[in-house]
Amino acid sequence: MTSDLPARAAPALIAMDAAIAATGLNVETRERQKLERIIARLLQPGAEHIDADTFRTALCTLRRKPWGSRLMDMTRRAGQVWVTRADAESAASTLDDPEPDDARLLAALRPVLRARLRDQGDSARAAVDNVRTDLFDGTGRILAAAELRTLALAAADAFDLPDADAFAREVEDADTRTRNRREEIEQTARARRKEEVQRLREWETQLVPFAEVPGLLRCSHREALRWIAEKRLPVARRVPQRDGQERWEFDPAELIALRPQVQAWRHDHTERGTPTPLAPDLGDRRVGNAVIAQVAALDRYAAHFTTARALKRRITLVTGPTNSGKSHTALDALARAESGLALAPLRLLAHEFRESLTARGVPTSLATGEERIDVPGSRHLAATVEMCPLNNPVDVAIIDEAQMLTDPDRGAAWTAAIMGAPARHLFILGAPDCIPMVRRIAELCGDPVDEVHLERKSPLVAADMPVRIQDLQPHDALIAFSRREVLDLRALLLAHGRRVAVVYGALSPEVRRAEAQRFNRGEADILIATDAIGMGLNLTIRRVVFAALRKFDGTQTRDLNAQEVKQIGGRAGRFGKHEKGIVSVLEGVGSPSFIHAMLAAPPAQLDDLRPQVQPDADIVQAVAAEIGSDSLFGVLVRIRRAVLRRDDPNYRLANMEQAFAIATALEGVEGLTLAQRWVYAMCPVDDRDNGIQRLVGWAADHAAGHAVPPPGTGRLPPAERAERSELERAEKRHKRLVAWRWLALRFPDAYPDRENAEIATTRLNDWIEEVLRQQSTRTRAELPQMPPRRRHHDRTDRSPRADERPRGRPRRRK
Incomplete structure (x- = not known):
């Protein structure tokens, strides 16, 4: 097209001038060049004339973007800040009048807004709530009273309510009550915190x-x-x-x-x-800090677990790299036992533990943070680590991924599980790095330890050369360390016709498993993932290719360490599927020598072998009784100051910043017991998603005796047209539903609508998976091509693609 455009330029100019004269439409000088190019594309070969309708269409095409900008300006001046640019551009695309006035533009916007608001919920009120939530999540903006009224009136129009003004007043009144309640909660919280701090200072002086x-x-x-x-x-x-x-x-x-x-x-x-x-x-x-420390007794933490200490426990520590069969040996022992417990780091892995035991003919129940499956008569339980039952002795227990003992957010849960699992024979599984700390915990508990070290079942080698992105092959996994990087790489590969599956932390376990199964079945050639693949997913990866050698760990951006490279790279070369696993690096990212060095490095030497510990509900209640306060904030302040010396030889206090932040925010909510506040402080919320503020609102409703409705799914556009921002919005809504369901298991009276929450969760999971599946099955004919890939004749590329039933292994709490 580029080569013959100059030959058409003169006819296009002639046709444009003739059409302007015939229609009498005004064309600005600044518009003429772009309009001429549009007309050049519309002209038939050899033609020098276009009809009036075609000219009007060309002029409308030219002016759609400016019309969208005009609409955005008008809506902002009218207080309709919730109108999006997509709304404005969609309205502009429906216009066939090249010279519309403002009234015509606004008339075109109305059906677009009606459709959008009806998509946002089943009622006008639900639509208002979901639009406000989206706006707050996307920009942090809270609608002013006048802006909220414009939204309420538009929602009333969308749902054909008979009295729009009455509905708007109802929304405004509810918003006023909510704002007043929030201010009252904040004022009360400030006063109570000041009182607790003053009491502590008076004692200290x-x-x-x-x-x-x-x-x-x-x-x-x-x-x-x-x-x-x-x-x-x-x-x-x-x-x-x-x-x-x-x-x-x-x-x-x-x-x-x-x-x-x-x-x-x-x-x-x-x-x-x-x-x-x-x-x-x-x-x-x-009461002084020393007495509080005696009451909390975190320096004698192992003694808290009276059932475990009463048993004659034996520990078998099974360590080895990824793909060494650690869980298989332990699951066989667990299946032979009359009673047992399997503890996993993730809900997905707890499900896989349960499936593996069930496949061995062992009825097994399930307990995770947000769900329960009770199998009548079962004497085995699969659970996440935080759900470890402490009072019912069993014959055998498994605790997986023991290297999580050093995790700053969840390490204390592994300490509690290893010390408290009431099993006569305890299997602890993990990478070799965990050996010194597990030995230390066993010493503190007085339990004997047998150690078993397993080797990989298939060799793992580092590639000598980096991999060009166009040379990625089926069964390759490309590893990045942020959601944005994963989706950027996905878009790049999709644009060049590659079939792609993705796995990252914001996806639910159900979606992650579905994406893994698509990859394993050969429906996707390449898996793009974060380190979320490091635990739990059974993947037929031949080669792991690092697209980054640095990651942000929550505090700083740093080089990957040896354990991370081994854990992620070890997913390559699945035994029985590929003869060996290959670990490489993407061209331009770093040197293959780094991968060589990390794979060859010995287990890391831990600077601090003291296991992390944190208080539980019983300790919180005991300290509260000692200081004579029902303030969770006051209790946690004293615990942080008093219960464990920084130089304690045996234990260190875990990071409790999020629990402390929640407790601080909850101080102003009247009507909750200390025990209920502690449950809320343990709830898995993401404060980057305003999770603590939302949690306080739910707690206030709970304290007032109001039922807390589950979060909705909001607008879910057709999967094939979903934008990345809409995918991210759906992921955030799923996180909110996880937190709501977690609370519903603990406060069923205050969170009663579990059925609708389950339906909403399933709907979100299905939609997210459909988005990922739809966008990764575009045909090559629709997309530009990558440079030809070099042919590789590695026999492992032709290994059969077989469906695998996931084999058993069952940031915040699960």
Whole structure:
């Protein structure tokens, strides 16, 4: 087309001038060049004339974008900030009048908005709520009262309500009540937090240094030091100093209360030596940090799990790289046991554990954060790690992916499961990196450990040369480290006719499994994934190709470490499908020598072998009783300050920032018990999606005795026309439904509509999978081609593609 365009330029110009004269339509000078090009494409060969209708169509094509901009300007000035550019452009595309006035433009917009709002929900109110949610999620904007009214009136029009003004007033009144409630909650929260902080400060200001202890107890300096070492005298606060030392401070009220025991302590020391110290009975008074630490007893964490400690447990630690058969051996032992427990890091893997046991003829129930499947008569349970039951002894238990002990968000759950699993024989599975910490935990529990190390069933090799993107082959997995990078690579490969499946963390387990199955069946040539493939999915990957060698870990962007390269790269070369696994790097990303070095590196040496621990509901209640407060914020402040010294030789306090943030926000919600607040603080929400603010609103409804409705799916356009922003919106809505269902299992009366929540979840999953499937099956004829790929004659490329039933392995809580 480019070569013959100059030959048509003169006829197009003649045709344009003639059409302008014939129709009398005004064409701006700045429009003439683009209009001439449009007409050149419309002219038949040899023609120098177009009819009036064709000319009008050409002029409308030229002006659609400016009309869209005019509509956006008009809607913004009218307070309709919820109107999108897609709405405006869709309205502009329906116009056939080249010179419409503002009224005509707005008339074209009305049916577009009616259709959009009707797609947003089953009622005008649902449409208003979903549009507001989308706007807030996309831009962080909260509609002002006048803007909300324009939305309500448009929704009333879309649903043909008889009294639009009445509906708008109803929406405005509800919004006013919501705003007032939110402000009241925030004010109450600030007041209560201030009160708790003030109470803590008042207590801290009356503490005294060690120099005053002998005088208060009427004892010698040496006796005071001895009684501190024997833990008879509680150190109320330990303040780190710049020189690395600590300044000890004491509560004088605690010391004075202990005076009557001084003579007995002296007698004990003289007559019977140093006895085992007991927690002193300090009476009814303000409680110091040392006493709180004794109550919480996180420095004696293993003792919390009384059922496990009462059993004579035996631990078998099974370690090995990916594809070494760790879970197969343990599942066989679990299936032979009369009762058992299989704990997995993900809901998807808990399902796979259950399926594997069921296939072996073992009836198995399921427990995850958001669902339960109770099989009558079953004595086996598959569950996520956080759902580990602690009070019912079983013969055999499995805990998978023990290297998660070092995870900053969920590591404490593995500590609790390993210490607390009430099994006579406990199988712990993981990468070799976990060995030192599992040994340490077993030592703290007093459990003997047998160690079994497995080797890969098929070799894993690093490629010597990087891979060009046009040389990707069937059974390749391309690895990136963000959703955006995955979708960018997907768009690139789709544009060149490649069949693609994707896996990333924002997708639900159901969609991830469906995408994995498409890849395994050969319906997709290439899998593009994040490190979400590192656990749980059975994939027939021949070669893993890293599209990035650096990742953002939540704190900083850093190089991949050896364990990450091994865990992800180890997915290549599935035993029985490919003779070997190959790990490579995409051309231009980095050097293959990095992959060589990481695969050859020994297990990482951990800087800190102390397992992470965090309080549970019982500890929270006990500390609250000691300090005489029902404030979860106050309890967590004291726990953070008091329950575990930073230099404790055995344990370290886990990261509890999100729980603390939720507790802080919940302070202003009246009517919830401390136990209920703690449940909310454990809820898996994403604060990047305004999850804490949404959670507080749900909690306020719960406290007020109102049923909390499940989040809706909102507008789901036809899958074949879905934009990336709409896919992301659906993923966020799925996350909200996960949080809602998690709470519904714990508060069924306040979250009663589980059936509709399940329907909405299924609808979202099906739609997301349809989007991914539709867009990855375009034909080559529709798309530009990549450069020809070099032919490779590796025999493994011709291995049969067989369906696999997923074999058993069952950021926040699952």
